[in-house]
Amino acid sequence: EAGVAQSPRYKIIEKRQSVAFWCNPISGHATLYWYQQILGQGPKLLIQFQNNGVVDDSQLPKDRFSAERLKGVDSTLKIQPAKLEDSAVYLCASSSGTSGGLQETQYFGPGTRLLVL
Amino acid sequence: AQSVTQLGSHVSVSEGALVLLRCNYSSSVPPYLFWYVQYPNQGLQLLLKYTSAATLVKGINGFEAEFKKSETSFHLTKPSAHMSDAAEYFCAVKGNFGNEKLTFGTGTRLTIIP
Numbered sequence: 001e002a003g004v005a006q007s008p009r010y011k012i013i014e015k016r017q018s019v020a021f022w023c024n025p026i027s028g029h030a031t032l033y034w035y036q037q038i039l040g041q042g043p044k045l046l047i048q049f050q051n052n053g054v055v056d057d058s059q060l061p062k063d064r065f066s067a068e069r070l071k072g073v074d075s076t077l078k079i080q081p082a083k084l085e086d087s088a089v090y091l092c093a094s095s096s097g098t099s100g101g102l103q104e105t106q107y108f109g110p111g112t113r114l115l116v117l
Numbered sequence: 118a119q120s121v122t123q124l125g126s127h128v129s130v131s132e133g134a135l136v137l138l139r140c141n142y143s144s145s146v147p148p149y150l151f152w153y154v155q156y157p158n159q160g161l162q163l164l165l166k167y168t169s170a171a172t173l174v175k176g177i178n179g180f181e182a183e184f185k186k187s188e189t190s191f192h193l194t195k196p197s198a199h200m201s202d203a204a205e206y207f208c209a210v211k212g213n214f215g216n217e218k219l220t221f222g223t224g225t226r227l228t229i230i231p
């Protein structure tokens with residue numbers, strides 16, 4: 001079974017530029033998550049999708065971040081314009097169940113490491 | 118809101134020694150608790166999870182954790198450290214009401230001394 005795929009693996013941009021990350025979850029997984037992991041911290045949930053609907057985006061900085069999962073499969077996360085403090089690893093994860101699956105396991109991709117100069 | 122505190126951002130143990138990584142949770146109701154491992158330049162991998170079925174949980178790679186309600190703890194242990202255990206370990210908590218998100222601790226970097 002293929003795991004969660006993410007691209008690119010690394011990205012360097014200058015502040016005020018835009019950037020997009022792509023995630024392809026495990027086949028058949030209904031729930032998809034985007035996390036931000038700042039150096040020295042644990043991952044923080046940015047947005048959660050169930051199929052193509054948003055379940056939780058309470059911690060997404062909506063003035064600059066956007067995400068979509070149009071067909072309920074792969075997803076993109078965009079930052080426009082980027083700030084220095086956006087430098088982090090962006091992790092995508094997926095799980096098989098519906099939202100509210102308390103015991104379901106989240107499977108993580110390798111992440112995209114973003115450096116904003 | 119649920120939260121977890123990991124005591125010690127860096128832990129070093131000798132190869133073959135006991136590994137003990139500490140995690141304390143804060144929750145008004147019995148939570149679900151998880152330990153994840155992250156190897157360099159990789160995503161997180163689930164080691165084990167507590168879902169109230171049993172207080173002693175066995176995971177992959179010889180790790181286990183014990184849920185102690187009286188101490189609000191969920192410490193991770195392994196009897197004998199291997200060089201391959203060097204990684205960052207994250208404790209995480211999830212509430213048991215509806216769709217509550219997974220909240221991670223700040224992580225503990227484990228170094229194995231040959």
